[in-house]
Amino acid sequence: MNVDLLSIWRKLGPIAALAVGLSSALPAAAQDKPVIRVAVEGAYPPFNYLDQNNELQGFEVDLLQALCDAMKAECMPTVHQWDGIMRGLLNKEYDAIMSSLEITERRQKRIAFTNPYYRIPAIFIGLKEMPAGDVTPRALAEKRIGTADRSDHETYLKEFYKESEIELYGKTEEANLDLLVGRLDAVFGDKRFLTKFLESREGGCCHILGDAPANPAYRHQSYGIGLRKEDVALKDRFNAAIVQVMADGTYDRIRAKYFSFDIK
Incomplete structure (x- = not known):
């Protein structure tokens, strides 16, 4: 053109x-x-x-x-x-x-x-005190993970992360706030929105723990x-x-x- x-x-x-x-x-x-x-x-x-x-x-x-x-x-x-x-x-x-x-x-x-x-890839984020790298279901067993209610992310977590505590939120931003104050160990969601949060002043608390693992694979949008x-x-x-x-x-x-x- x-x-x-x-x-x-x-x-x-x-x-x-x-x-x-x-x-x-x-x-x-x-x-x-x-x-x-x-x-x-x-x-x-x-x-x-x-x-x-x-x-x-x-x-x-x-x-x-x-x-x-x-x-x-x-x-x-x-x-x-x-x-x-x-x-x-x-x-x-x-x-x-x-x-x-x-x-x-x-x-x-x-x-x-x-x-x-x-x-759109999906990622896990967590407080900087939490080590990055291994985000498999075994590694996050018994961890509290927040995600958006009625989303593909919820479906994925409930199917594969059965040993984790899954907390649901109306918006990912609400999960991020609970992560900030220590009510969650991790948040799982859309890489666009979570990266934007990490780039904000409040997001300085946290970092990317890892992309959704290859096995079990997350069905990308x-x-x-x-x-x-x-x-x-x-x-x-x-x-x-x-x-x-x-x-x-x-x-x-x-x-x-x-x-x-x-x-x-």
Whole structure:
């Protein structure tokens, strides 16, 4: 995607669908590259958001540009609220969704997904007095571990950490506070949020004990580009582009702007 076009669609994201509608009315010969309309929520930083100038920013916005460059296509974002975003895809209001759409069995019954373009790892954190390294179920037996209620993290702990005391919280932030005052030995959760806590003034108390162990493996939350099931060729093009940007270093350069850890 050239710089001029990127500048335009960052500024006009909310009305990009109208621009695309006009461009699609032009004769095919007048369009140098195929246009792919992509829905983005624009309200989930740092993945996608509208800045103070109403311009689309974020990891997914930058990655979308790179994928479209790899496909030699022009991508036009359509800012769409989260509610109804899949319905809009099925109604052909746009061609794809790239807005932190988690790949789930339920959603796969309605739409297709590309291969994941990011995953969210899970980690254990604890007070600095607690040694890092071994976070297996045996190592954390009889330890008090906090996590978010009704989450994948709760499911994992209850399945594999049966000898630990699992404490559930409405929000991970509440578990962090109990860790801070010594009511917990560890907190298990989303690496994004826990890393952010560790970087805060309060988080100076604590450190990473370790990633979720390889055995038993934690089922990472995976996110892909949503597509209509019949658009097989478009899915193949996106998948090839994802492979390309991950192989040539483009993905890591973009990721490093937003995250200090790997999310592939």
